[in-house]
Each structure stands twice: as C-alpha cells, then as structure tokens.
Amino acid sequence: VAEDLVGHDVAMIRADNPGPFTLSGTNTWVVGRDPAFVVDPGPALAGHVAAVVDEVERRGGVGGIALTHDHDDHAGALRELRRRTGDPPVAAAAGGAAGAARLADGQAFGPFTAYATPGHAPDHLAFVAGDACFTGDAVLGQGSVFIAPDTGAMSAYLRGLRRLRSLPLALLCPGHGPLVPDPAAKLDEYITHRLDRECRLLDALARGLRSEADLLDAVWDDAPAVLRPATTATLRAHLDKLREDGRLPRGAGESAGGRTRTA
Numbered sequence: 694v695a696e697d698l699v700g701h702d703v704a705m706i707r708a709d710n711p712g713p714f715t716l717s718g719t720n721t722w723v724v725g726r727d728p729a730f731v732v733d734p735g736p737a738l739a740g741h742v743a744a745v746v747d748e749v750e751r752r753g754g755v756g757g758i759a760l761t762h763d764h765d766d767h768a769g770a771l772r773e774l775r776r777r778t779g780d781p782p783v784a785a786a787a788g789g790a791a792g793a794a795r796l797a798d799g800q801a802f803g804p805f806t807a808y809a810t811p812g813h814a815p816d817h818l819a820f821v822a823g824d825a826c827f828t829g830d831a832v833l834g835q836g837s838v839f840i841a842p843d844t845g846a847m848s849a850y851l852r853g854l855r856r857l858r859s860l861p862l863a864l865l866c867p868g869h870g871p872l873v874p875d876p877a878a879k880l881d882e883y884i885t886h887r888l889d890r891e892c893r894l895l896d897a898l899a900r901g902l903r904s905e906a907d908l909l910d911a912v913w914d915d916a917p918a919v920l921r922p923a924t925t926a927t928l929r930a931h932l933d934k935l936r937e938d939g940r941l942p943r944g945a946g947e948s949a950g951g952r953t954r955t956a
C-alpha cells in the first residue's frame with residue numbers, strides 16, 4: 694500500500710474506529726509540507742489526534758484543514774486538531790462544521806480543487822490535488838457507500854462519480870479502506886454497481902413488489918442485517934431517482950406504517 698503513495702508526498706493515518714460503516718477505521722490524509730494540508734481530521738480519539746499532530750509537525754505545520762463532510766467519524770477531531778496546530782483555516786461545503794469557510798464546487802483551497810460529490814451526505818466534497826483525489830465517503834477503498842435519501846441525491850451522486858471518472862487521476866485516497874491505485878476501474882465499478890441495483894429494483898417493481906421490506910429483500914438480499922438501515926436509505930434514494938426519471942410505479946416504497954418519505 695505504501696508504495697502507491699511514493700511520489701505523492703501524502704501520508705495516511707487510520708483512526709482506531711473500525712465498524713460496519715467505517716470499515717477498518719477512518720482515514721485522515723496529510724498532504725504536502727511546509728505547510729501540510731489535512732483532509733478529514735477523523736474521529737475525536739486522543740491517540741488519533743496525537744498521530745495526526747505528530748505527522749503535521751514533521752511536515753512543517755498545518756496550512757489548512759479540508760472536510761469532505763461533517764459526519765463525526767471525519768470531523769469529530771476538528772476542534773482539537775485546530776487547537777493543537779495553531780488554529781489553521783478550515784474549508785468545507787455549505788453544511789460543514791462551525792468556523793469553516795464555505796467551499797463551492799470548483800473552488801481552490803491550498804493544493805486542492807473541490808468537487809461537489811453529494812449522495813452519502815448532501816454537502817459532500819471530494820478534493821483533487823495533482824492526480825490524487827481525496828474521496829471521503831463518495832468512494833471507499835472497498836464495498837459501497839450508503840446514499841442519504843435527499844431529493845435528487847442519487848442522480849447527483851452518479852453525476853459526481855462520472856465527473857471524477859473524466860479526470861486524469863492516478864490515485865484515490867478514500868475516507869475508509871485501502872488506497873485505490875486504479876481510479877478509473879474503481880469509479881466504473883461504483884457507477885456499474887448503482888446502475889445494477891437500479892436494474893434489479895426495476896425488475897422487482899415489474900414483478901409487482903411494492904413495499905420497502907419486499908424490495909429490500911429482493912434487491913439487497915446480499916446485505917448483512919446490520920446494514921439494513923443504510924440499505925433502506927439507499928433504496929429510498931433509488932426510488933427517488935426513479936420518480937425523477939418518471940419510472941416509479943404507483944404505490945412503490947410503502948411500508949407497514951403507510952407512505953414512507955422518499956422525497
């Protein structure tokens with residue numbers, strides 16, 4: 694893994710917060726030197742913050758901290774990291790952490806250009822520096838991500854993936870899981886995976902299935918039970934996209950409690 698980082702002057706520091714959503718833990722990325730920039734401080738764990746502080750001190754301090762999104766496993770350590778590194782500037786999308794400068798799609802921050810990649814969170818950014826992309830939870834090193842069911846989230850997510858696919862990238866540095874040395878193949882895999890779920894969902898709907906439970910059982914039969922809430926969210930995001938595309942049959946996505954929120 695380390696040899697993929699040779700020539701990129703990037704360090705990966707993995708937090709000790711493994712779990713079904715974080716895989717082996719959250720990745721914090723330290724990029725460049727004199728000063729270094731940090732992507733995602735990670736969770737508020739003392740040992741993790743200490744490791745990040747050590748790395749940035751070796752690299753001549755922090756020029757800025759970029760947040761892919763404001764979930765706790767990525768942004769929890771922000772306050773403590775700032776406090777211990779001389780209060781450097783922070784940049785995030787509109788919904789980012791308090792005290793962060795708003796970064797819009799296409800804007801620069803230190804060595805990075807921000808790419809809007811909504812889906813997992815409505816205000817999610819990926820950061821491109823040279824031929825490396827720091828993908829947060831838009832693309833993981835392994836497995837897939839759940840998509841929050843905000844209106845338009847799934848189609849926006851697919852657009853974001855296709856934009857990243859069009860860039861000449863040599864390396865993806867994900868928020869969880871291993872480095873991705875073949876970005877084109879991984880992005881194709883992610884796009885194909887979503888379209889494959891959509892295909893299977895359309896097939897289940899064509900067979901007359903309508904309730905969330907039936908659709909989940911039919912389309913996400915491979916998902917472990919612990920991920921059921923996440924697959925439910927992703928199902929709703931897929932249903933929203935089908936509605937947007939005018940392909941959603943009447944009554945789809947109803948649960949026992951009545952109409953569920955899919956918008």
Ligand SMILES: [Zn+2]
Binds near residue numbers: 714715764766767
């Ligand atoms: Zn995460």
